[in-house]
Amino acid sequence: MWKEEDNKLKRSFQFKNFVEAFAFMTKVALEAEKMNHHPNWYNVYNRVDIELNTHDAGNTVTDRDRKLAEKIDKLYQG
Amino acid sequence: MWKEEDNKLKRSFQFKNFVEAFAFMTKVALEAEKMNHHPNWYNVYNRVDIELNTHDAGNTVTDRDRKLAEKIDKLYQG
Amino acid sequence: MWKEEDNKLKRSFQFKNFVEAFAFMTKVALEAEKMNHHPNWYNVYNRVDIELNTHDAGNTVTDRDRKLAEKIDKLYQG
């Protein structure tokens, strides 16, 4: 689940391989661009670590982050 | 399921929306590039129609197509 | 350039290989999802054929298609 830490919403996702991880990133990219709110994210192989906060709000966690987090969870469930 | 018709392996895939359809296409793209064997494919919104044959074998269906079809089925099942 | 034919805006794009073609498709996918207006498109290897019309307007060409076509041209120029 997401945890709030250091003014960021953070969650780590695990997949069976790189192909599944990158397909998930593609879904998140499509939603993030639509919301015009982009993640800070890190990937290595089958792992995707996402951190969300709002640059325009002094890098704090806002409702835009909570909304994107919720959306990402739905994409993860498929 | 795949059907063989007009010297092509054909299958149509349906998703709940464009985001899911394009994430599936991304998975197929990653596998196709790895096999150096690329689909003829058509997408509109939540539908992806794939046709496979082998250019280097006079546009007939070969084992390379059957192997890619099998791989695509696994990607679809997730 | 785009041509209007059979109530569709049509244009074909050529790339140096599949990787470049699919990266272009990813850009178009991101913009199309943002506009909530999706292309009818076909890809084989380094070629991407796009057809645009508006389902909600009886499958005719509307300003939404012209706007997406313009956007796609910009993505193609990079």
Place this chain on the structure above:
Amino acid sequence: MWKEEDNKLKRSFQFKNFVEAFAFMTKVALEAEKMNHHPNWYNVYNRVDIELNTHDAGNTVTDRDRKLAEKIDKLYQG
């Protein structure tokens, strides 16, 4: 350019927006999966930071990393 530091090859790439950055990531993903050698990478908006090393060689920089770095540079140039 790439620099070698802490047993990693590192380079940062900048794009005009998220769409261009993610299209670049898609190209890199296609090549990385084909080489079965995946980057450690971080993205935020228009920036992509890549770090390469080889897990199977005790997380040191090997020829596989240098080859992928070279490939990534070519993809960046387009």
